[in-house]
Amino acid sequence: MALLEVKNITKRFGKTEVLKGIDFSLEKGQVLSIIGSSGSGKTTLLRCLNFLETPDTGVISVDGSAIFDAAEHKKKSAAEIRESRLRFGLVFQSFNLFPQYSVMENLTLAPKLRAKEEAKQSKLPHAELKQKFAEIEEHAAELLAAVGLSEKKDAYPCQLSGGQQQRVSIARALAMKPDILCFDEPTSALDPELTGEVLKVIKELRDEGRTMIVVTHEMDFARQVSDHIIFMANGIIEEEGAPEKVFGAPESPLLQSFLKGIG
Amino acid sequence: MAITWSSFLKVTLRLLEGFENTCLIFALTLVLALPLGLVISFGSMSKFKPLAYLTKVFVWIIRGVPLMLQVFVVFYVPRLLWDLPAFSRFNAVIVAFVINYACYFSEIYRGGIEGIPRGQYEAGEVLGMTKSQIFFKVILMQVVKRIIPPMSNEIITLVKDTALARVIMVVEILKVAEEYTAHALIWPMFYTAVFYLAFVGILTLLFGFIEKKLDYYKV
Numbered sequence: 330m331a332l333l334e335v336k337n338i339t340k341r342f343g344k345t346e347v348l349k350g351i352d353f354s355l356e357k358g359q360v361l362s363i364i365g366s367s368g369s370g371k372t373t374l375l376r377c378l379n380f381l382e383t384p385d386t387g388v389i390s391v392d393g394s395a396i397f398d399a400a401e402h403k404k405k406s407a408a409e410i411r412e413s414r415l416r417f418g419l420v421f422q423s424f425n426l427f428p429q430y431s432v433m434e435n436l437t438l439a440p441k442l443r444a445k446e447e448a449k450q451s452k453l454p455h456a457e458l459k460q461k462f463a464e465i466e467e468h469a470a471e472l473l474a475a476v477g478l479s480e481k482k483d484a485y486p487c488q489l490s491g492g493q494q495q496r497v498s499i500a501r502a503l504a505m506k507p508d509i510l511c512f513d514e515p516t517s518a519l520d521p522e523l524t525g526e527v528l529k530v531i532k533e534l535r536d537e538g539r540t541m542i543v544v545t546h547e548m549d550f551a552r553q554v555s556d557h558i559i560f561m562a563n564g565i566i567e568e569e570g571a572p573e574k575v576f577g578a579p580e581s582p583l584l585q586s587f588l589k590g591i592g
Numbered sequence: 593m594a595i596t597w598s599s600f601l602k603v604t605l606r607l608l609e610g611f612e613n614t615c616l617i618f619a620l621t622l623v624l625a626l627p628l629g630l631v632i633s634f635g636s637m638s639k640f641k642p643l644a645y646l647t648k649v650f651v652w653i654i655r656g657v658p659l660m661l662q663v664f665v666v667f668y669v670p671r672l673l674w675d676l677p678a679f680s681r682f683n684a685v686i687v688a689f690v691i692n693y694a695c696y697f698s699e700i701y702r703g704g705i706e707g708i709p710r711g712q713y714e715a716g717e718v719l720g721m722t723k724s725q726i727f728f729k730v731i732l733m734q735v736v737k738r739i740i741p742p743m744s745n746e747i748i749t750l751v752k753d754t755a756l757a758r759v760i761m762v763v764e765i766l767k768v769a770e771e772y773t774a775h776a777l778i779w780p781m782f783y784t785a786v787f788y789l790a791f792v793g794i795l796t797l798l799f800g801f802i803e804k805k806l807d808y809y810k811v
């Protein structure tokens with residue numbers, strides 16, 4: 330069974346229907362890239378998966394259980410939604426690190442707040458909470474090492490280059506242990522010479538077997554790293570398939586002209 | 593008339609007494625207007641439109657009318673219109689000042705809060721933080737950093753606005769000096785500037801210190 334199953338997601342803003350029925354699924358450990366021209370709805374789709382937008386219709390299932398169902402969404406409490414959204418992580422185009430916190434604190438803030446809440450609910454003794462905090466810090470240190478920024482753990486975001494900031498934000502997303510990590514054009518806010526270090530980190534995450542969805546304009550990267558490619562146009566999946574097929578033998582005229590325009 | 597040491601000392605002590613009241617008006621206004629301003633700013637940012645409009649009209653009126661007039665209104669209107677057991681002179685000054693400054697502060701807060709990029713809230717949300725965790729752990733310190741320069745301006749203006757208390761005969765340093773003027777002794781009036789300058793100087797140093805403390809991050 331697929332790890333992620335997305336069925337008939339639609340979303341409209343006022344009169345414009347931005348997503349017109351999106352269906353796809355994703356196996357554990359696979360990488361899905363979403364490509365498509367500007368305004369085709371890629372960001373909106375990722376935001377729906379991360380509960381930043383509420384789809385008008387559709388179902389999102391992870392591990393076989395529906396974490397979002399438009400028909401029942403209104404009945405869900407804020408706490409339930411919060412629980413569901415943690416199945417996903419999101420790396421933003423503009424990093425969105427918290428400027429007043431050090432790199433380490435950016436990684437540990439949310440997990441610690443969560444541990445504190447859980448400790449309160451289950452009346453955990455203080456010593457055990459401290460133990461949990463230590464584990465969170467240890468995990469954060471491992472993640473920083475994985476993105477190659479161990480020596481920057483005490484730096485503040487304004488002291489880092491764009492590429493470093495984006496690597497921190499990847500580590501921060503991973504600190505919440507999401508099942509599926511989403512990226513929205515992770516390199517498009519970066520100078521060209523800095524994109525490489527971020528793409529390298531994503532490749533390494535793939536090699537570790539992370540399940541990821543990457544919205545990107547870097548076609549070479551998508552081709553190398555992905556198991557599956559979705560090409561979106563005007564709010565629908567216009568064409569999808571293995572990278573060799575999508576890039577090597579595109580069928581849809583829209584995809585053909587899109588690839589020409591890029592190349 | 594020559595200034596003798598003994599008259600200088602006497603005037604200084606009298607002015608200090610008045611200055612005590614100046615400081616009291618300043619401190620009470622600040623302590624009450626800072627939180628009230630936050631409440632008003634939430635009102636003006638409310639998603640419930642009638643409340644937002646009402647608040648904005650209120651802020652417009654308060655900011656559009658001279659503070660001196662507001663002091664008169666608070667002091668005289670309740671007893672003239674409704675024959676109410678009105679505010680004491682001192683309390684009337686505090687009420688008028690608090691409302692006035694809360695409105696100015698609310699606009700500063702609003703600017704500070706609305707200037708925080710959406711992405712900061714969204715980053716907190718996707719990390720599973722609650723709305724209140726996001727506000728208190730992520731947004732607040734960024735707002736504080738943004739509003740310190742405009743706040744320090746307002747607060748320094750407040751130091752000098754305390755002199756308006758004398759329009760309804762509340763004693764403060766300038767009122768004391770005026771009594772000397774009435775007796776043809778003019779220099780105490782100019783001497784009050786030293787007190788104001790010292791006070792503002794201390795505040796300036798304090799705000800400079802806070803700004804420096806928050807220099808380690810950029811918003």
Ligand SMILES: Nc1ncnc2c1ncn2[C@@H]1O[C@H](COP(=O)(O)OP(=O)(O)OP(=O)(O)O)[C@@H](O)[C@H]1O
Nearest residue numbers: 342343345347365366367368369370371372373374
């Ligand atoms: N909050 C919103 N309100 C109204 N319209 C919106 C909103 N968010 C997105 N849209 C519209 O939805 C359409 C799809 O936007 P989206 O950001 O999903 O596209 P995209 O594929 O990510 O484009 P890009 O490659 O430029 O990032 C656009 O026409 C956009 O103007």
Ligand SMILES: [Mg+2]
Nearest residue numbers: 371372373513
């Ligand atoms: Mg986009």
